[in-house]
Amino acid sequence: MAQILSSLPGTFYMKPAPDQDPYKVKGDSVEVGDTIALVEVMKTFVEIKAESAGTFARYVAEDGKPVTAGAVLAELED
Amino acid sequence: MNIDRLFIANRGEIAVRIVKAAKALGVTSIQAYSEADADMLAVREADEAVCVGPAAARESYLDIDGIVAAAKAAKADAVHPGYGFLAESASFARAVTEAGMIFVGPSAGTIERMGDKVAAREAAIAAGVPVVPGSKGRIDSIDAAAEVANEIGYPVMIKAAAGGGGKGIRIADTEAEFRKLAPQARAEAEAAFGDGGLYLERAVQKPRHIEVQIMGDGTRAVHFFERECSLQRRRQKVWEEAGATCLDDATRDKLCDSAVALARAVDYCGAGTLEYLYDSARNEFYFIEMNTRIQVEHPVTEMITGFDLVQEMIRVCGGDALSVTQDQITRSGHAIEVRLNAEDPMMQFMPFPGQVTSLKIPQGDGIRFDHFLYEGYQIPPFYDSLIGKLIVHGADRADAIARLSAALDDLEIGGLKTTAALHKALAGDPTVASGDFHTQWLEPWLDAGHLSKATGDA
Numbered sequence: 001m002a003q004i005l006s007s008l009p010g011t012f013y014m015k016p017a018p019d020q021d022p023y024k025v026k027g028d029s030v031e032v033g034d035t036i037a038l039v040e041v042m043k044t045f046v047e048i049k050a051e052s053a054g055t056f057a058r059y060v061a062e063d064g065k066p067v068t069a070g071a072v073l074a075e076l077e078d
Numbered sequence: 079m080n081i082d083r084l085f086i087a088n089r090g091e092i093a094v095r096i097v098k099a100a101k102a103l104g105v106t107s108i109q110a111y112s113e114a115d116a117d118m119l120a121v122r123e124a125d126e127a128v129c130v131g132p133a134a135a136r137e138s139y140l141d142i143d144g145i146v147a148a149a150k151a152a153k154a155d156a157v158h159p160g161y162g163f164l165a166e167s168a169s170f171a172r173a174v175t176e177a178g179m180i181f182v183g184p185s186a187g188t189i190e191r192m193g194d195k196v197a198a199r200e201a202a203i204a205a206g207v208p209v210v211p212g213s214k215g216r217i218d219s220i221d222a223a224a225e226v227a228n229e230i231g232y233p234v235m236i237k238a239a240a241g242g243g244g245k246g247i248r249i250a251d252t253e254a255e256f257r258k259l260a261p262q263a264r265a266e267a268e269a270a271f272g273d274g275g276l277y278l279e280r281a282v283q284k285p286r287h288i289e290v291q292i293m294g295d296g297t298r299a300v301h302f303f304e305r306e307c308s309l310q311r312r313r314q315k316v317w318e319e320a321g322a323t324c325l326d327d328a329t330r331d332k333l334c335d336s337a338v339a340l341a342r343a344v345d346y347c348g349a350g351t352l353e354y355l356y357d358s359a360r361n362e363f364y365f366i367e368m369n370t371r372i373q374v375e376h377p378v379t380e381m382i383t384g385f386d387l388v389q390e391m392i393r394v395c396g397g398d399a400l401s402v403t404q405d406q407i408t409r410s411g412h413a414i415e416v417r418l419n420a421e422d423p424m425m426q427f428m429p430f431p432g433q434v435t436s437l438k439i440p441q442g443d444g445i446r447f448d449h450f451l452y453e454g455y456q457i458p459p460f461y462d463s464l465i466g467k468l469i470v471h472g473a474d475r476a477d478a479i480a481r482l483s484a485a486l487d488d489l490e491i492g493g494l495k496t497t498a499a500l501h502k503a504l505a506g507d508p509t510v511a512s513g514d515f516h517t518q519w520l521e522p523w524l525d526a527g528h529l530s531k532a533t534g535d536a
Binding site: 043 | 133431460462
């Protein structure tokens, strides 16, 4: 099971905007470079991209909550 | 003064600055902090500290009810909002006052009025303060519009009266061009807003950003001269000076007097700043907006005038009369402030919220460093990237730049990327030295790769 980690500390968001759907839902295919989430660091939004391909399993981090650098944000099924 | 217990509803360097002012006044400081800010410097230095909620600002520093309840529970008699967060929220000012405490700033009504661009422009016009020349309201016919454009003077900006979002905006350099572009702007406005009404405003070329520091006690108002903040990136000030050496004495007097006239007209209480665009080719200035709070760059004004603006704003909001008259406020020398942000200027200014592993602060006459750092401090990623401000005071502008260069060389903040590298490059740049820049100068300078050239990383 591949994990997608946060490269930065900040606030985690699974949606591009509050009124939109999450980037990925269970079963979605994930390509390398797909945006999986946003992390807001010092008022700047950084896109977190997948570094391996697979099928999206779940978000691990909680939407709108703090994450540390290296925290697991999401998991892919093998 | 009717303030004994001051609640500080802010964080970072300005919270440290307010704690310091409270101490000097013999006022007890009560510092608000979020769960992510428990070990920030202001919490360590304040007399008391109160947690006001989780890391997310909307649940802590921006939570009006929560902040007011925390201040009441801490038996505060006044609340200082700092800058940013709730500093210019009329609802917050009102809530603080209704809870029986003093808001260190102007009344909610004044914040509302000056925070509305149209109302502020009207107040300025009524007080005789120049604004960007524009049409009095919407214009419907192209012939009438061309007539107004000739009065305003070219280049003219054509906007949709119903506008917003840049839709319908055109800039015409001549009447012929105006007659070609205005119908297009009208058609676009009609399509976008269902209203083809136009609004005209002079397009100020190469504007310089100049602002005037004022202070009022509700009856009387004074100015503490002007600042220039034309070096900006993405509309954020990067480097600020006091005074503005591009102004001649007569223009400076007119500018500062106009700011006092507007402050008096609204019975202003507290510290405030009137922002202007300055058109150096025409030697004309135009009021654009007022900030009804203390500003990030207030230290340059303190350096050249010798007054403590944060103490003064606490005193006047606490009911004292202004401690000075206009003729007691004089200026000497030149001051520059540079904003140190936890960002990597070589990587598109990507935020870099690291841990401070070492800290060496430049010392000496005419050097000041306002910050909230200490060795071992982990900068939280949840807020603004401003970590400190290096301020220097010299005999004149060239001396101030030389002192800034030397002070930047002596400053060491280990463990972080900061914008110090940008400031070193700017301090050594011939255009900055000449003073011949404007608000749209820095971004093209960065795009042209001057920073990499200056630091040898290209």
